[in-house]
Amino acid sequence: MRSAGAIATTYALTGESAGSRVFLREGIALKGGTAHEALTGALGRACAGALSTQKSSQLTVSLPGGEAEAFIEYVPLPLPLFVFGAGPDAAPLVRMAKELGWHVTVVDRRPAYLTRESFPSADELVLARPEETRDAPAIPRGAVAVVMTHNFEIDVALIRSLLASAAAYVGLLGPRAKADMLLGRLAEEGIIPTEDEIARFHSPVGLDIGAETPEEIALAIVAEVLSALRERPGTPLRHREGPIHR
16 A cells, blocks of 8 residues: 555444445545445545544444444555665665565665565665666655665765655664764755754664664664654653553
């Protein structure tokens, strides 16, 4: 699914079997229906409401012969993740992101690295020189980008482009000194990132969990992405005051 959607499922229907479904996706007409025109209309409106609020809910609809109960499930758009660099350390990140249901695109200019054998679960493999404008993939609003090319000059070009994009999170693999050098290079070019761009720029990428192996580093990156997008501090839950879920 490349757009958010909502599914309405009746689970209690007086005098009839339940299980009727109505589907609605952004920009796409209502699909499915029930034997009751009024119920179908109510479910369709509830789906539209779920798309608007981005929340699931329950619904009770009064009918001539009784009432129907339905669950309205909001199905969000899979989080788009762009991984720039197809080295061995990118593979665990791709696998972990796919386990979370993200839509993963791996971008590299080296065909020997960018293979299905290395990234069997990736949604898209883009063979390109992303540091060059004509080859750069379009970054949708709210996307996540992680740069792990191990090439400073390419990193500079990518971060220059990604900070100006609609990405919600831009991560750069490497030590803090590398990020400082990169921002210094941009300053020499007359490019001073805004406060918003700096807030979206994460380097060294990942939470501080003592990660050492590629798999551990991937875990640290995924955890920080969730922490940043959901505006949570990434601290132990035992230190959290109040409920765990909002």
